[in-house]
Amino acid sequence: MPAKIVVQDIRKTFSSDKGPLPVLERVSFSVGDGELVAVVGPSGCGKSTLLNVIAGFERPDHGLVTIDGTEQVRPSAQGILISQHGSVFPWLTVQQNLMFGLNGHVYSDRETLAGHYAAMVGLKGFESSYPHELSGGMLKRAELARALVVKPEILYMDEPFSALDALLNLRMRNELLRILSEERHTVVLVTHDVEEAIHLADRILVLSPRPAILQAVFDVPLLHPRRLSSPAVQELKVAILRELGVSSDSA
Amino acid sequence: MERLKNLLPSLAVMALLIGAWWLIVVEARSVIFPTPWQVVTGASELVQNGVLWEHIGASLFRVGSGFLLAVAFAVPLGLWMGWVRGAFATFNPIFQMLRPISPIAWIPIAILWFGVGDASPIFLIFISSVFPMVVQTTSGVHTIERRYLRAAGNFGVSRATLFRRVVIPAALPQVIVGMRIGLGVAWLVVVAAEMVALRSGLGYLIIDSRNAGNRYDLVIAAMIIIGLIGLLLDGLMRLLEGLKAVQWRYAR
Numbered sequence: 001m002p003a004k005i006v007v008q009d010i011r012k013t014f015s016s017d018k019g020p021l022p023v024l025e026r027v028s029f030s031v032g033d034g035e036l037v038a039v040v041g042p043s044g045c046g047k048s049t050l051l052n053v054i055a056g057f058e059r060p061d062h063g064l065v066t067i068d069g070t071e072q073v074r075p076s077a078q079g080i081l082i083s084q085h086g087s088v089f090p091w092l093t094v095q096q097n098l099m100f101g102l103n104g105h106v107y108s109d110r111e112t113l114a115g116h117y118a119a120m121v122g123l124k125g126f127e128s129s130y131p132h133e134l135s136g137g138m139l140k141r142a143e144l145a146r147a148l149v150v151k152p153e154i155l156y157m158d159e160p161f162s163a164l165d166a167l168l169n170l171r172m173r174n175e176l177l178r179i180l181s182e183e184r185h186t187v188v189l190v191t192h193d194v195e196e197a198i199h200l201a202d203r204i205l206v207l208s209p210r211p212a213i214l215q216a217v218f219d220v221p222l223l224h225p226r227r228l229s230s231p232a233v234q235e236l237k238v239a240i241l242r243e244l245g246v247s248s249d250s251a
Numbered sequence: 252m253e254r255l256k257n258l259l260p261s262l263a264v265m266a267l268l269i270g271a272w273w274l275i276v277v278e279a280r281s282v283i284f285p286t287p288w289q290v291v292t293g294a295s296e297l298v299q300n301g302v303l304w305e306h307i308g309a310s311l312f313r314v315g316s317g318f319l320l321a322v323a324f325a326v327p328l329g330l331w332m333g334w335v336r337g338a339f340a341t342f343n344p345i346f347q348m349l350r351p352i353s354p355i356a357w358i359p360i361a362i363l364w365f366g367v368g369d370a371s372p373i374f375l376i377f378i379s380s381v382f383p384m385v386v387q388t389t390s391g392v393h394t395i396e397r398r399y400l401r402a403a404g405n406f407g408v409s410r411a412t413l414f415r416r417v418v419i420p421a422a423l424p425q426v427i428v429g430m431r432i433g434l435g436v437a438w439l440v441v442v443a444a445e446m447v448a449l450r451s452g453l454g455y456l457i458i459d460s461r462n463a464g465n466r467y468d469l470v471i472a473a474m475i476i477i478g479l480i481g482l483l484l485d486g487l488m489r490l491l492e493g494l495k496a497v498q499w500r501y502a503r
Binding site for chain 2: 055057075076077080081083085086089091092100103130131132150
C-alpha cells in the first residue's frame with residue numbers, strides 16, 4: 001500500500017499564560033492510500049491538534065506533513081475535516097449545504113451530485129430542510145454528505161460521532177463503513193472511544209499523555225463486519241486500554 | 252383564540268387606563284385636557300378632512316428615505332468593518348464617539364446644512380439609525396463561529412463565495428436586529444425633527460395643534476397614532492425575522 005499521508009517528526013507547542021505548553025513531541029507515522037487509521041489517546045493529549053496539523057489548519061513548529069509527497073501547508077478540498085460539533089451551515093438548506101463546495105460545475109450537475117449523496121447518507125426528501133429542522137443524527141449525515149460531494153481523497157474525522165447517543169453512534173459507524181465500502185477514501189479518525197476505533201480502523205495509533213508521542217501501534221486484522229462482542233475484539237480492547245493506563249478490570 | 256386570551260390582560264389594563272383618564276378629566280372639569288371621546292372625534296375630524304394622511308405620509312416618507320439611506324450605508328460598512336481588522340481599528344473609535352450624541356443635538360447642524368426642507372429630517376434619521384446598524388452588523392460578522400469559517404476554508408471556495416454564502420448570511424440575523432433598532436430610533440427622531448421647523452408630518456401636527464388654539468385632543472390623537480404606526484413598523488421588521496434563512500439564530 002503506497003503511503004498517502006506521511007507525518008514526519010511533528011512538534012507543536014502552544015503558548016499559554018503559564019508559559020509554553022508542548023502538545024506534540026516528535027510524532028511520526030504514515031497512512032496508506034485507502035487506509036483507515038484511528039488515533040486514540042487520553043483526553044487533552046493533543047489528538048485534535050495532530051489532526052489539525054495533518055489537515056493543514058495549523059502549522060507544526062517542526063517537522064513536515066506530506067500528502068502524496070507534497071507538503072501540506074493549508075487546508076484544501078483534497079481532505080475534508082469533520083468535527084465533533086459539526087459545521088453544517090445553518091443558514092443554508094441541506095441541498096445548498098451539499099452544493100457548497102462544488103465550484104466549476106454547472107448547476108444541474110451540482111444538483112445531481114448533491115441528490116446522489118443525499119440519497120447515499122439517507123437524507124433523500126430532506127434536501128429543502130434547514131439544519132435546525134433536522135435531528136442530531138441527520139445533521140451528521142448532512143455533514144458527511146457535504147464532505148463526500150467534493151470527492152475528497154481524505155476524510156479527517158475528529159470525534160465525529162461522540163456528540164451522538166450510543167445507539168446513534170453505533171448506527172453512524174455502520175453507515176460510515178457502508179459508505180467507505182462504496183467510495184474509497186483514506187481516513188484519519190481521532191477518537192477517545194477505543195471500541196469505536198476497533199470497530200472502524202485498519203490500524204490504531206495510541207498517543208501518550210501530553211506532550212504526545214506515538215506510544216503504540218495496533219493492527220486490526222479483522223474483516224468487516226466486525227462483531228464487537230467477539231473475543232478478538234475484546235482482547236484488542238484490553239491491550240489498547242492497558243496502553244492507555246486503564247486496567248481491564250475497571251474498564 | 253389562544254392569542255386573544257394572551258391579549259386579554261393588556262386590553263383590560265388599557266380599558267382601565269382610558270376609564271381612569273375619562274373619570275379624572277370629567278371630575279377635574281378641565282377645559283383644556285380632552286376626554287377620550289374628544290380625542291376620538293378630533294381624530295375622525297383629521298381623517299375626514301384628509302389632513303391626517305398627509306401628515307402620516309410626510310413622516311413615513313422622511314423615515315423611509317433616511318432609513319433606507321442608512322441601511323445602504325451601514326450594512327456594507329458594517330460588513331467591511333467586521334471582516335477587515337484594519338477597517339474596524341480605523342473607524343470603530345469614531346463611531347463609538349459619535350454614537351452617544353443624541354440625534355436631537357444634530358438639529359441645529361441639520362438646519363444649517365440642509366435648511367428647513369425635507370432634507371433636514373432625512374439627515375437626522377440617517378444619523379440616528381446608521382450607528383446602531385453599523386454596530387450590529389459589525390458584531391454580527393465578529394460573532395460568526397470559527398467552525399463555519401474553517402469549514403468554508405476547507406472547501407477552498409473563493410473569497411467572493413465565502414463572503415456571499417457564509418459571511419453575509421451568518422451576519423444577517425444581527426443585521427436584521429440592527430435594522431429593527433434603527434427603524435425604531437428613526438421613528439422616534441422624525442417626530443422630534445418635525446417639531447422644529449417643517450409644515451407637515453406628525454411632529455408638526457402635534458406642535459401646530461397646540462399652537463393653534465390648544466387643540467389637545469389633536470395632540471393626544473397624534474401621539475396615539477404615532478404609537479400605533481411605530482408598532483406597525485416594528486411588526487414589519489419582525490416579519491424579516493421570520494425568514495427561513497435567519498430562523499436558526501432566533502429559533503433556539
